[in-house]
Amino acid sequence: MAADNAYLLDNWQREAGRRFEAFAELFDPWTLGHLERPGPLTGLRCWEVGAGGPSLPAALAARVGPTGQVLVTDLDTTWLTRLADGGPDSAPVRVLRHDVVREEPPGGDFDLVHARLVLVHLPERAQVLRTLAAAVRPGGRLVIEDADPALQPLACPDERGPAQELANRIRRGFRSLLAERGADLAFGRTLPALLRAAGLREVAAEAYFPVTSPACRELEAATVRQLREQLVAAGLATPAEIEEHLANLREEPDREPEQELDVTTAPLITCWGRRPLR
Known part of the structure; x- marks a missing residue:
């Protein structure tokens, strides 16, 4: 991540650890499947950019094995x-x-450079992508994964009642805060063109987002808790609405099944390409 106070979801905040755990549960299997797609990673020299939490770098190190190397970087x-x-x-x-x-x-x-949910937050995202592409050896791969909140902007696509309407209103508030801080809410869909412009070949991309899971609710709750003050200060939600939303996200044993919130994430666009041998 870049040294910029504009970043909305700082790693040093208390809820960051819970967000990293939820990201790991939601996205690590998807990400690792794509990193291993061309074949085993054994012996590769890898750079994990803006790692945030430890789960993905640890899994990458295990797959690369003792003959490989893993460089893990972040501002924090x-x-x-x-x-x-x-x-x-x-x-x-x-x-x-x-x-x-x-x-x-x-x-x-x-041999492999990977970044997940990093560039979308950076105003200099296109420049950074070119820098990452240049760090890949001839024949190596760049894999960039980033969100596209504008592609599917809702927290609850099935908006069937007041709880879902509130969740979607708070998600819209979160999106407006991201946009104010320089995030590109339609960035994910631009990755194939950007990788080709950076000189990569064999470029392809896929999108993924879980429709509902306990990890989706935990990620939503941790994010809302982390942004509580900003949402209230901007007039995007009241303290009472935030508490109501957090209560709706909690698992309650006596809650009727039809009252459970089905919360999703913004689509994650995974895009990859190979640097030509010459």
Whole structure:
């Protein structure tokens, strides 16, 4: 992540850890499936950009193995300290505080460069993507995953009652805060064109979003708790509405099944390409 106070969801905030855990449950299987799509990762030299939490870098290190290397970078490495030693069957992991916007890449000729939910928050996103593409060795791959909230903007696509209407109104407030901070709410769909413009070949992309799961509700609740003050200060929700929404998200044993909130995420667009051999 870049050193910019405009970033809405700082890693140092208390709820960041819960958000990282929810992201891991929701997206790690999807992401790892795409990273391994061309074949095993054994022995590769990898750069995980703006990692945030430890789950994906740890899984990547296990798959690369002791003959590979994993560089993990973020502006805030608070949640990455336990990656120091993954055991004898994992790749050596180097954790580095790094500003992907303002600093040169920490090395080059990577077999695999990956970033998930990073570029969408950066006004300099196109420049950063070109920088990441240039760090890939000839024949290596760049995999960028980013959100496209404008493609499916609702928290509850099945808006069947007041609880769902409130969830969608608060999600609209969250989207407006993101836009004010420079996020591109339609960025995900632009990734194929951007990767081709950066000189990559064999470019393809897929989209994924879970329609409902406990992890979706946990991610929504952690995000709303983290942004509570900003939502209220901007007049996008009242304290009472936020408490009501958080109560609706909690699992209650005596709640009727039809009253359960089916909460989804913005679509995650996964795009990949290969740097030509020459």
